[in-house]
Amino acid sequence: MISAQHRPSILRNRLTIALAAALLLPAAAFAQDQQTQDQAAAPKSQKATDLDKVVVTGSLIPQTQVETFVPVTIISAEDIQARGFNNVAEVLQKSSFATGGVQNSQTSGGFTQGAETLSLFGLSASYVKYLIDGRPMANYPALYNGSDVFNNISGIPVELVERIEILPGGQSSLYGSDAIAGVVNIILKKSIEGSVVSGRIGGFSEGGGKSGRVSFATSVSSADNRWNTLLGLQAEKSDPVWASQRDLTKQFNTHGYNGAPALASRDWLVYSPFTSYHFLDPNNCANVKAGFDGTVQVQTRPGFGDENYCGSFYTPGYRTLKNEKEGVQLYAHSTFNINSNAQLYADLLLNHEKVKYHVGSGYTWWGTSVKWGYFFDPRIGTGIADAYGDQICGNDPDCLASLPGGDLLNLQRAFTPEDMGGWENSMARNTSASYAITLGVNGTLSDESNWDYDISLSRTYYRLTETSLARLADPINDYFQQHVLGPQQGLDPYFDAYPVFTPDYAAFYKLMSPADFYSFMGQTNSRSRTYDNMLRVQFTNSALFTLPGGDAGAAIAMEAGTQGWRYDPDPLLLNGKIWGTTAVSGQGQRSRYSLTGELRLPVWEPLTISASARYDGFRAAGETISKPTYSLGIEYRPFESLLLRGKYGNAFKAPTLADQFQGISGFYSGTVDYYNCALLGFDAGNVQNCPARFSDLQYKGTSSGNRDLKPINATVWSYGVVWAPTSKFSASLDYHHWDIRDEVANQDVDQLMRDESDCRRGVLDINSGSCVAALSQITRGANGVVQGIFVQKVNVAKETLNALTLDLNYRQDLGAYGALTMSGSWTRNLRHQFQQYPTNPVRDALNDPYYSTDPKVKANVSASWNKDRWTTTLYANYLGPTPNYRSTVDKTGYAFAGAGRLGSYTTFNGSVNFDVSDSLKVSFLVNNIANRMPDMDVSSYAGNSDEPYNSYNFDVLGRAYYLEAKWSFGKK
Numbered sequence: 001m002i003s004a005q006h007r008p009s010i011l012r013n014r015l016t017i018a019l020a021a022a023l024l025l026p027a028a029a030f031a032q033d034q035q036t037q038d039q040a041a042a043p044k045s046q047k048a049t050d051l052d053k054v055v056v057t058g059s060l061i062p063q064t065q066v067e068t069f070v071p072v073t074i075i076s077a078e079d080i081q082a083r084g085f086n087n088v089a090e091v092l093q094k095s096s097f098a099t100g101g102v103q104n105s106q107t108s109g110g111f112t113q114g115a116e117t118l119s120l121f122g123l124s125a126s127y128v129k130y131l132i133d134g135r136p137m138a139n140y141p142a143l144y145n146g147s148d149v150f151n152n153i154s155g156i157p158v159e160l161v162e163r164i165e166i167l168p169g170g171q172s173s174l175y176g177s178d179a180i181a182g183v184v185n186i187i188l189k190k191s192i193e194g195s196v197v198s199g200r201i202g203g204f205s206e207g208g209g210k211s212g213r214v215s216f217a218t219s220v221s222s223a224d225n226r227w228n229t230l231l232g233l234q235a236e237k238s239d240p241v242w243a244s245q246r247d248l249t250k251q252f253n254t255h256g257y258n259g260a261p262a263l264a265s266r267d268w269l270v271y272s273p274f275t276s277y278h279f280l281d282p283n284n285c286a287n288v289k290a291g292f293d294g295t296v297q298v299q300t301r302p303g304f305g306d307e308n309y310c311g312s313f314y315t316p317g318y319r320t321l322k323n324e325k326e327g328v329q330l331y332a333h334s335t336f337n338i339n340s341n342a343q344l345y346a347d348l349l350l351n352h353e354k355v356k357y358h359v360g361s362g363y364t365w366w367g368t369s370v371k372w373g374y375f376f377d378p379r380i381g382t383g384i385a386d387a388y389g390d391q392i393c394g395n396d397p398d399c400l401a402s403l404p405g406g407d408l409l410n411l412q413r414a415f416t417p418e419d420m421g422g423w424e425n426s427m428a429r430n431t432s433a434s435y436a437i438t439l440g441v442n443g444t445l446s447d448e449s450n451w452d453y454d455i456s457l458s459r460t461y462y463r464l465t466e467t468s469l470a471r472l473a474d475p476i477n478d479y480f481q482q483h484v485l486g487p488q489q490g491l492d493p494y495f496d497a498y499p500v501f502t503p504d505y506a507a508f509y510k511l512m513s514p515a516d517f518y519s520f521m522g523q524t525n526s527r528s529r530t531y532d533n534m535l536r537v538q539f540t541n542s543a544l545f546t547l548p549g550g551d552a553g554a555a556i557a558m559e560a561g562t563q564g565w566r567y568d569p570d571p572l573l574l575n576g577k578i579w580g581t582t583a584v585s586g587q588g589q590r591s592r593y594s595l596t597g598e599l600r601l602p603v604w605e606p607l608t609i610s611a612s613a614r615y616d617g618f619r620a621a622g623e624t625i626s627k628p629t630y631s632l633g634i635e636y637r638p639f640e641s642l643l644l645r646g647k648y649g650n651a652f653k654a655p656t657l658a659d660q661f662q663g664i665s666g667f668y669s670g671t672v673d674y675y676n677c678a679l680l681g682f683d684a685g686n687v688q689n690c691p692a693r694f695s696d697l698q699y700k701g702t703s704s705g706n707r708d709l710k711p712i713n714a715t716v717w718s719y720g721v722v723w724a725p726t727s728k729f730s731a732s733l734d735y736h737h738w739d740i741r742d743e744v745a746n747q748d749v750d751q752l753m754r755d756e757s758d759c760r761r762g763v764l765d766i767n768s769g770s771c772v773a774a775l776s777q778i779t780r781g782a783n784g785v786v787q788g789i790f791v792q793k794v795n796v797a798k799e800t801l802n803a804l805t806l807d808l809n810y811r812q813d814l815g816a817y818g819a820l821t822m823s824g825s826w827t828r829n830l831r832h833q834f835q836q837y838p839t840n841p842v843r844d845a846l847n848d849p850y851y852s853t854d855p856k857v858k859a860n861v862s863a864s865w866n867k868d869r870w871t872t873t874l875y876a877n878y879l880g881p882t883p884n885y886r887s888t889v890d891k892t893g894y895a896f897a898g899a900g901r902l903g904s905y906t907t908f909n910g911s912v913n914f915d916v917s918d919s920l921k922v923s924f925l926v927n928n929i930a931n932r933m934p935d936m937d938v939s940s941y942a943g944n945s946d947e948p949y950n951s952y953n954f955d956v957l958g959r960a961y962y963l964e965a966k967w968s969f970g971k972k
Contacts, residue, residue, distance in 0.1 A: 057072050057131075057134075057165040057167045057183060057185045058070040058072055058167050058171065058174070058183070059174070059555075059598065059600070059610070060174060060538065060540060060555035060557060060596070060598050060612075061540055061541075061542055061553035061554065061555045061598060061600045062452075062540065062542045062553070063542065063553065063600065067643055067645075067722050067732070068610070068633070068635060068645070069608075069610055069633030069634055069635045069645040069646065069647050070167060070169065070171075070633065070645075070647055070718070071167070071168065071645075071718075071720060071732055071734045071805065071807070072165050072166070072167050073095070073097075073165070073166040073167075073168075073807065073825065074163055074164070074165050075091055075095075075163060075164045075165075075166070076162075076163045077161055077162055077163060077189075079862070080158060080161065080164075081911070081913075081923065081964075082862070082864060082871070082873035082875070082911050082913065083862060083873060083875040083909055083911070084875065084909035084910075084911055084925040084926070084927045084960075084962065085158070086158070086202075086211070086213075086962075087116075087154060087156070087158050088153050088154075088156040088158050088161065088164065088186060089116035089117075089118070089153045089154050091158075091164055092118045092153060092164070092166070092184060093116075093118050094860060094877050095118075095166060095825070095860075096805070096825040096826055096827040096858045096859050096860055097120045097121060097166060097168055097182065097805070097825075097827055097858075098118045098119060098120060098858065099119070099120075099121055099122050099827055099829055099854050099855055099856075099857075099858045100118070100119025100120065100121065100122035100123060100125075100854050101119065101853065101854055101950070101952025101953050102117050102118055102119050102125055102952065103144070103145065103952070104116065104951070104955075105320060105321065105322055105323045105357060106321050106322075106947070106951040106955060106956075107951060107952075111142060111143060111144065111145055111146040111584075112140065112142045112143070112144055112145075112150075112152075113323065113355070113357050113359075113428075113430070114152075114154075114323065114353070114355035114357070114430030114432070114464075114466075115140050115142070115144075115150075115152035115154060116152060116153050116154040117144065117150050117151065117152065117153060118153070119181075119854075120168065120181040120182045121168070121181060121182075121736070121738075121801055121803050121827070121829060121832075122801070122829060122832055122845065122852065122854040123180065123181040123738070123740075123799075123801065124148070124181070124743075125144055125148070125150045126144065126148045126149055126150045126178065126653070126656070127178065127180040127181035127182075127653065128151070128178070128179075128181050128182055128183070128184060129171065129175050129176075129177075129178045129179035129182070129183045129184070130151040130153065130183075130184050130186070131175070131183065131184065131185040131186065132156070132185075132186050132187075132188065132349065132436060133185075133186075133187055133188060133347065134185060135436070135438060135456075135458055135460075135534075136460070136532060136534075137151050137436070137460065138151075138434055138436065138460035138461060138462040138530055138531070138532060139151060139462065139530045139532075139565070139656075140152040140462060140464070140530070141432075141462055141463065141464040141528030141529050141530050141565070141566075141567065142464055142466065142528055142567070143567070143584060143658050143662075146584055146703075147584075147658070147662075147703070147791075147793070148656070148658070148659075149565070149656040149657070149658050149659075152432075152462075153184075154327075154353070155327060155329065155351040155353050155432070155434065156186060156329070156351075157188075157215070157232065157234035157329035157331060157349075157351075158234075159198060159213070159215035159217075159232075159234050160188050160189050160215070160217060160232040160234060160329070160331050161186060161187070161188060161189070162187045162188060162189045162190070163187050164184065164185070164186050164187070165184070165185040165187065166182065166183075166184055166185075167182055167183040167184075167185070168181070168182040168718075168734075168736055168803075168805065169181075169182055169647070169716050169718050169736050169738075170182075170649060170650065170651025170714050170716030170738065171183045171631075171651065172614065172616075172627075172629040172649075172650065172651035172652050173596070173612040173613055173614045173629040173630050173631035173649050173650075173651075174596060174598065174612055174614065174631070176559075176594055176614060176616050176629075177616060177618075177627075177652060177653050177654040177711075178653050178654075179651055180651045180652070180653055180712070180714050180716075180738070180740065181738075188232075188331060188333070188349070189217065189230060189232065189333075190230060190333050191219055191228065191230055191333075192217055192218070192219050192230060193219070193968075193971045194218070194219070194968055194969055194970030194971035195216070195217065195218035195219075195968070195969055195970045196215075196216070196217045196218070196966060196967070196968045196969075197214075197215070197216050197966070197967045197969075198214070198215050198216075198964065198965065198966040198967070199212070199213065199214045199215075199964065199965055200212065200213045200214075200962055200963070200964040201213075201962070201963055202925075202960055202961055202962035202963065203239075203960065203961060204241065204957055204958055204959065204960050204961075205931060205958060205959040205960070205961065206245060206246060206931075206957070206958040206959070207241075207245040208239060208240060208241035208242055208245045208322070209238060209239055209240070209241040209322055209957065209960070210238065210239045211236065211237065211238035211239070212236065212237055212238075213234065213235070213236040213237075214234070214235055214236075215232065215233065215234040215235070216232070216233045217230065217231065217232040217233075218230070218231055218232075218970070219231075226336060226337040227334070227335070227336045227337075228334070228335050229332060229333065229334040229335075230331075230332065230333045230334075231331070231332050232329075232330070232331040232332070233328075233329070233330055233331075234327075234328070234329045234331075235327070235328045235329075236325070236326070236327050236328075237325065237326045237327075238322075238323075238324065238325045239324055240320045240321075240322055240323060240324040240356065240357065240358075241320065241321045241322035241957060242317060242318070242319070242320055242321065242358075243316055243317045243318070243319050243320070243321050243360070243946075244314070244317025244318065245317075245321075246321065246933075246956045246957075246958070247933075248933060248934070248935060248938070248947075248948060248949060248956050249316055249317065249321060249946065249947060249956055250314060250316065250317040251313045251314045251316060251317065251946075252264065252265070252313050252316060252943060252944055252945065252946055253938055253941050253942065253943055253944070253945040253946075253948040254943075255938040255939050255948070256939070256941060256942050256943030256945075257886065257898055257939060257940060257941065257942055257943075258898070260942060260943040261943050262313055262943045262944075263301060263688065263942075263943045263944040264299040264311035264312055264313045264315075265311045265312060265313075265315040265316075265361070265362070265414065266299075266309050266311050266412060266692065267288075267291065267292070267296060267309075267310055267311045267312060267315065267361075267413070267414040267416075268281070268285070268288060268296075268309060268310035268311070268412075268413055268414075268508065268509050269309045269310075269311075269411070269412040269413075269692075270309075270409055270410070270411055270412075270505070270508075271304075271305070271409065271410055271412070271691075271692055271693070272305070272380075272381075272383050272407045272408055272409050272410075273374065273408055273691075273693050274383035274384060274386065274387045274407060274408065275305050275381055275383040275386075275407060276304045276305030276691055277301070277304045277305035277306055277307060277308065277309060278305060278306060278380060278381070278407075278409065279298075279306050279307075279308035279309060280380075280505040280508075280509075281310060281505060281506070281508075281509040282505070282506050283506065283509065284298055285297055285298045285310040285509065287506075287509055287510045287511065288310050288509055288510065288511055290418055290511060291312065291416035291417075291418055291419075291511055292312040292314055292315055292318070292361075292416050292417065292418075293314070293417065295312040295313065295314045296310055296311065296312045296416075297310070297311075297312075298310060299311040303689070304691070310509060315360075315361040315362070315414065315946075316360065316361075316362075316946030316947070318358065318360050318361045318417065318423050319358050319359055319360025319361070319362075320356075320357045320358045320427075321955070321956060321957065322957060323355045323356060323357045324355065324356040324357070324427070325353065325354070325355050325356075326353070326354045327351070327352065327353040327354075328351075328352050328353075329349070329350065329351045329352075330348070330349070330350040331348065331349050331350075332346070332347070332348045333345070333346075333347050333348075334346045334347075338441075338443075340447070341443045341444045341445070341446060341447065342441060342442075342443040343441065343442055343443050344439075344440070344441050345438075345439075345440050345441070345442065346437075346438065346439050346440075347436070347437065347438040348435070348436070348437050348438075349435065349436045349437075350433075350434070350435045351432070351433065351434045351435070352432070352433045353430075353431070353432045353433075354429065354430070354431045354432075355429070355430045355431075355432075356427045356428065356429050356430075357427060357428055357430075358423065358424075358426065358427045358428065359428065360946075361414050361415070361416070362946070364414065364415045364426065365412065365413060365414045365415060366412075366413050366415070366471065366476055366480060366579070367410060367411055367412040367413065367698075368409075368410050368411045368412075368480075368485075369410050369412075369698055370473075370579060370580050370668075370698070371473075371477050372498065372499055373498065374408035374409060374410055374498050375408070375409055375410075375485070375498055375499050375500070375501045376406055376407070376408055376409075376491075376492035376493075376494075376498045376499065376500045376501070377406055377407060377409050377500075377501060377502060377503065378404060378405060378406035378500065378502070379405075379406065379502060380405075380406060380407045380409060381405065381406070381407045382403070382405045382406070382407070383406070383407030383408065384403075384406060384407060384408060384492075384494050385400070385403040385404070385405065388494065389403055404493050404494075406492070406493075408492070408498055410693075411480075411484070411485075411503070411508060412692075413480075413508065415517065416511065418511055419511060419512050419513075419514065419516075419517045420514055420517050420518070421514035421517075425469075426469045427469075428466070428467065428468040428469070429466075429467040429468075430464065430465070430466050430467075431464070431465045431467070432462065432463065432464045432465070433462075433463050434460070434461060434462040434463065435459075435460070435461055436458070436459070436460045436461075437458065437459055437460075438456050438457070438458040438459075439456065439457050440454060440455055440456030440457065441454075441455050441456075442454040442455070450541045450542070450543045450544065451539055451540070451541045452539070452540045452541070452542075453537075453538065453539050453540075454536070454537075454538045454540075455536070455537050455538075456535075456536050457533075457534070457535050457536075458532075458533070458534045458536070459531065459532070459533050459534075460530075460531065460532045461529070461530070461531045462529060462530045462531075463527070463528075463529045464527070464528045464529070465525055465526070465527050466524075466525070466526045466527075466528075467523060467524070467525050468523070468524050469521055469522075469523060470521065470522050470523065470524045470570075470572070470573075470578045470579075470581060471520065471521060471522075471578065471579035471580065471581070472520050472521065472522045472572075472577060472578065472579065473576060473577055473578060473579040474577070475519065475520035475522075476520040476521075476579050477579070478520075479516070479519065479520045481501075483504075483507055484503050484504055484505075484507050484508045485501040485503045486501055486502060486503060486504065488500065488501060489501065489502065522572065522578075524569075524570035524572055524573055524578060525570050526567070526568065526569040526570050526573065526583060527568050528565075528566060528567040528568065529564075529565075529566055530563075530564065530565045530566075531562075531563065531564045532561065532562075532563050532564075533561045533562045533563075534559055534560070534561035535559065535560050535561060536557065536558070536559050537557065537558045537559075538555065538556070538557040538558075539555065539556050539557075540553070540554070540555040540556075541553060541554050541555075547601060547602050547603060547604070548602075548603065548604040548605065549602030549603055549604045549605045549606070549607060549608060550602040550605070551602070552599070552600060552601050552602065553598075553599070553600040554597075554598065554599050554600070555596075555597070555598040556595075556596070556597050556598075557594075557595075557596040557597075558593075558594070558595055558596075559592075559593065559594045559595075559596075560591075560592070560593045560594075561591070561592055561593075562589065562590070562591050562592070563589065563590055563591075563592060563657065564587075564588070564589035564590075564657070565586070565587065565588055565589070565656075565657040565658055565661070566586075566587035566588075567584060567585055567586050567587065567658075567662075568585065568587075569582075569583030569584070569585050570583070580668045580698070581668055582668055582700075584662060584663075584703070585662070585663040586657075586658060586661045586662035586663045586705060587657075587661060587663075588620060588621075588657035588658075588660055588661030589620065589657070590618050590619055590620035590657065591618075591619050591620075592616065592617065592618045592619070593616075593617050594614060594615060594616045594617070595614065595615050596612065596613070596614040597612065597613055597614075598610070598611070598612040599611050599612070605637075606636055606637045606638055607634070607635070607636050607637075608634070608635040608636075609632070609633070609634055609635075610631075610632070610633035610634075610635070611630070611631065611632050611633070612630065612631045612649075613628065613629070613630045613631075614628070614629050614630075615627075615628045615629075616628075616629070616652075616654070618654050620657070620660065620661075621660075621661075621707060623707070625654060625655065625710070625711060627652045627654065627711050627713075629649065629650050629651060629652060630649050630650060631647060631648070631649030631650075632647065632648050632649060633645070633646065633647040634646050634647075641723060641724050641725050642721070642722070642723055642724075643721065643722040643723075644719075644720075644721055645719065645720050645721070645722065645734075646717070646718065646719035646720070647716075647717060647718050647719070648716075648717040649715075649716055649717070650713065650714060650715050650716065651713075651714040651716050652711045652712060652713050652714065653711060653712040654711050655709040655710070655711065655744070658705065659705055659706065659709050659744055659793055660705050660706065660707045660709060661705050661707070662703065662704055662705035663704065663705070664702060664703075664704040668698065668699070668700055668701075669698075669699065669701060669749065670696055670697060670698050670699070671697050671699060671749050671750055671753050671789075672684075672687050672690075672694070672695055672696075672697060672750065672753060673693075673694040673695075673697045673753065673757075673786060674687070674753050674754050674756075674757035675753075675756060675757035675760050675761070675784075676690075676694040676784060677690035677694045677695060677757075678757055678761060680694070682695075683890065684754065684889050684890045684891075685886065685889040685890050685896060685897065685898075688942045688943070688944045697786060699786050699788065699789055700788055700789075701749065701788065701789040701790065701791060702788065702789075702790050702791070703790070703791040703792065704792060705793065706792060706793050706794065709744060709793065709794075709795055710742055710795050711742065712740065712741070712742050712743050712744065712795070713740070713741050713742050714738055714739060714740040714741070715738075715739040716736075716737065716738050716739075717736075717737050718734055718735060718736045718737065719734070719735055720732060720733055720734030720735060720805075721733055721734075728810060728811045728812060729809070729810045729811075730807075730808075730809045731806070731807065731808050731809075732805075732806070732807045733804070733805070733806050734804070734805045734806075735802070735803075735804055736801075736802065736803045736804075736805065737800075737801070737802050738799075738800065738801040738802075739798075739800050740798060740799050740800070740801075741798045742795040742796075742798070743795070743796075743797035743798055743799065744793045744794070744795060744797070745793065745794055745795075745796050745797045745836055745837070749789055749791065752773075752774050752777060752778065752789065752791075753778070754891075755770045755771065755773075755774040756771075756774040756775060756778050758891070759771035759774055759775060760775075763891075768837070768839045768840060769796075769836075769837030769838060769839035769840055770836065770837055770839075770840050773837065777789060777790045777791065777792075796836065796837050796838060797834065797835065797836050797837075798834065798835050799832065799833060799834035799835070799845075800831065800832070800833050800834075801829065801831065801832045801833075802829070802830040802831040802832075803827060803828065803829045803830060804827070804828045804830055805825070805826065805827050805828075806824075806825070806826040806827075807823075807824070807825050807826075808822070808823065808824040808825075809822070809823045810822045810823070817867065818865055818866050818867030818868070818870075819865070819866050819867075820863065820864070820865050820866075821863070821864045821866075822861070822862065822863045822864075823861070823862050824859065824860065824861040824862070825859060825860055825861075826857070826858075826859040827857065827858050827859065828856060828857050829846055829854070829856050829857075831846065832844070832845040832846050832852070832854075833845065834851075847893075848893050849883030849887040849888045849893050849894065849899070850887075850888055850889075850890065850891050850892075850893050853882055853883050853888060853950055853952065853953065854882070854953075855879050855880040855881065855882045855953065856880050856881070857878070857879075857880030857881075857904075858878065858879055858880060859877075859878040859880075860875065860876060860877045860878065861875070861876050861878075862874070862875045862876075863875075869914055869915040869916075870912070870913070870914055870915075871912075871913040872910070872911065872912045872913070873909075873910065873911045873913075874908065874909075874910050875908065875909040875910070875911075876906055876907070876908050876909075877906065877907050877908075877909075878904060878905075878906045879904060879905040879906070879953065879954075880904050881901045881902060881903060881904055882901065882902050882905075882950065882953055883899070883900075883901060883902070884898075884899065884900050884901065884902050884937050884940040885937055885940040885941045885945075885948075885950070886898035886899045886900070886940045887899030887900060887901075898940060900940075902936050902937055903936065905932070905934070905936075905953075905954065906932070907927075907928045907929075907930070907932050908928070908929045908930060909925070909926065909927045909928070909929065910925070910926050910929055911923055911924065911925040911926075912924050912925075918968075919967060919968045919969055919971075920965070920966070920967050920968075921965070921966045921967075922963075922964065922965045922966075923962075923963070923964040923965070923966075924961075924962070924963055924964075925961070925962040925963075925964065926959065926960070926961055926962075927959065927960040927962070928957070928958060928959045928960060929959065930959075931958045931959040932958075933956055933958060934949035934950070934953075934954035934955075934956065935949070937949055937950070
């Protein structure tokens with residue numbers, strides 16, 4: 001955090017001046033250009049600039065150096081506005097450090113579609129420590145991917161942000177648990193002159209996503225100026241973007257691999273495990289053709305039974321790609337000066353959000369498989385006799401002739417917008433409320449003392465309610481049994497296990513009225529919350545004693561508090577009353593404490609050494625987990641324009657409350673049975689042609705927490721150079737290393753199924769850790785059908801990562817033509833390897849697309865030109881080459897047929913700002929100027945893909961326009 005301290009300022013060198021100009025001055029603030037020219041013309045002895053001592057993220061000690069032994073990237077409020085970012089999430093996700101893909105609202109059926117997060121350097125989203133004004137944010141109550149605690153960065157009022165500081169690398173010796181990948185410190189405004197009202201409206205050229213935002217901020221103070229308060233309010237609203245509004249997502253992929261045609265969804269399907277598809281509609285889909293806006297018709301998939309079914313090519317369009325959102329944030333910062341050595345302060349941040357989204361038709365359906373598995377229809381074919389006749393009768397022709405006819409069947413039926421009276425009527429809703437409140441006192445111990453103190457009590461709280469329209473298990477099954485299946489007529493004559501029905505298939509192939517649809521639908525409300533209470537006491541001294549290089553500094557901080565997490569799914573989700581859906585439950589709380597110390601030692605004028613250490617303890621369920629961490633840093637300035645720096649230390653992440661206390665929870669989902677598909681001759685890249693019972697396996701899974709988990713541990717180090725040959729230019733280059741051990745393996749079911757298939761077929765060593773786990777966690781019946789999948793968390797994984805980061809800043813006065821400011825940031829992941837189990841091979845995440853699709857390189861550059869009242873900015877975001885889809889579907893990676901790399905991907909944002917007057921500023925902004933879409937990979941996907949692009953790396957929102965105005969008034 002950077003904030004002025006009540007300490008005498010001192011003269012600094014050219015490096016400090018350049019970095020202050022490059023990093024701390026807003027891109028649009030060129031009022032000081034003439035002053036810069038005057039300084040350039042002045043004698044060298046007059047060029048030094050007075051800088052107040054400041055606190056920089058990465059240190060607790062106030063100091064005069066902008067750049068220290070750790071690199072800090074600063075994004076100002078002016079940068080955020082000029083580059084077109086709509087919210088804090090966009091700012092961070094566009095950072096060059098954010099090379100890892102994360103789930104977002106494009107990910108249909110995700111666990112946290114109402115939240116936003118990011119991955120620094122391709123590491124876990126939970127490895128980032130988020131701070132607001134130096135204090136930890138509240139955790140989001142729902143779990144990322146249903147298993148991991150993380151922070152939601154969507155509810156921070158961007159109009160009230162002063163700046164954002166990003167500090168890469170492990171920082172646990174100062175900030176404790178979670179700070180493995182880095183620290184993000186969001187600093188909110190503390191004062192303004194007068195009042196400010198701003199508004200923004202916008203939308204997308206491709207349709208959808210209309211948005212509006214208003215904000216108000218004002219400062220009030222007492223007559224004697226002892227009491228000062230900043231009040232801020234932001235409100236926003238945006239419409240959803242539907243998949244039907246984008247060409248890439250409105251229908252199934254029309255440019256499939258090797259020219260494969262698009263495959264329509266199987267919206268009304270009758271299928272058998274023995275004879276595949278049965279088309280039993282006497283009206284040839286005539287009674288359902290009005291479904292999905294009149295796009296349903298008879299469809300064909302060659303090679304699947306009698307090949308026909310009723311379906312639509314356009315069902316992918318009925319889901320949201322961007323959430324509908326309403327949000328309000330209230331912020332207050334207040335101070336009261338008791339005397340010259342003590343100041344009371346209070347901070348309050350309230351956030352209320354309502355997010356609406358739709359997971360799409362792929363998750364809104366009914367079938368007989370959930371309750372009955374299969375049913376037996378004695379009228380349909382001789383599927384069982386043909387499949388098992390030889391086993392029953394041997395070569396006896398009379399026995400074979402006497403076997404009863406019939407087949408095992410399943411019905412599958414999607415629900416349409418017409419069934420429910422409009423798709424918008426079934427949108428899910430997430431409503432959240434959070435607050436962060438801090439009361440404290442800070443100051444100096446006495447007029448003669450160099451010791452500053454800060455004592456605060458903070459509480460953060462986050463509450464979430466997830467509301468969904470759900471299929472009631474008994475009513476929905478009863479409805480279809482009454483209207484389609486008819487009464488049960490005993491059990492099948494072969495296995496004496498499957499119910500016998502003689503359905504009215506004509507009734508099955510029909511639309512239903514909204515009244516009928518809502519007769520078996522209900523609403524679920526799942527509630528969750530997190531809290532964090534913290535007492536913090538900190539003492540700092542920036543002039544503890546004098547060394548040859550200047551004053552030594554020290555800081556001591558103590559923390560104690562409690563944390564809690566609770567997730568209460570709707571009881572209907574836990575007692576089996578909801579069809580095909582269950583939930584994750586759990587609750588836990590713990591106390592925690594920590595002690596932190598830091599020293600900054602300017603050993604001699606060019607050399608400064610820094611050291612910090614911290615001890616953290618967590619106590620939960622009668623057990624204590626503790627972890628010491630440390631960091632050593634060095635700054636060497638051989639001459640005034642050059643800084644050499646380095647750091648070595650460790651970092652950790654304590655087991656989260658969800659990791660430890662998640663209950664035994666069931667969940668329903670879909671996956672691919674790669675083993676049975678492989679036995680039928682369909683490899684991992686050709687599963688779309690595998691029978692649906694295997695390529696679209698619906699399974700019940702279970703998972704639970706593990707109270708025996710240990711902390712995740714990391715060794716981290718970095719070294720770099722900062723060069724500022726003039727006061728207008730600076731460059732920094734840093735090398736970062738992570739060695740992370742004891743990671744909690746977040747098992748992916750799809751990966752588990754792939755491993756199990758390879759283990760059973762001898763592709764992997766059946767005695768390897770992966771095979772032992774996969775075969776024990778996937779339960780198959782005697783007939784080879786998957787009966788259940790169990791997932792648990794364990795401390796077994798490890799990974800190493802090396803990365804290079806480059807930052808450039810340049811300012812140039814152009815005389816009568818104004819002034820130019822440029823900045824750029826570049827990140828290159830050099831190495832990223834991980835190992836999920838100790839007996840597994842080490843995987844190369846940068847070159848093995850089967851395991852990771854993250855880019856190796858990400859960069860951005862911004863150029864701003866200012867003249868008189870005009871300021872214009874061009875911002876470019878660059879994503880390096882990434883794997884195409886075909887390279888991700890098989891362990892052979894780039895050797896697989898059709899595999900390869902996609903080219904780089906660059907988008908441009910532009911803004912024009914005009915100062916109408918001293919108090920009124922208007923802006924026009926265009927994001928993704930060229931309307932760049934991720935359509936370079938469509939021919940790599942299969943014809944049944946409803947999202948032929950990598951939604952972790954790209955989006956299809958396209959070009960956006962925004963008009964903004966800001967009015968300042970009441971200045972004295």
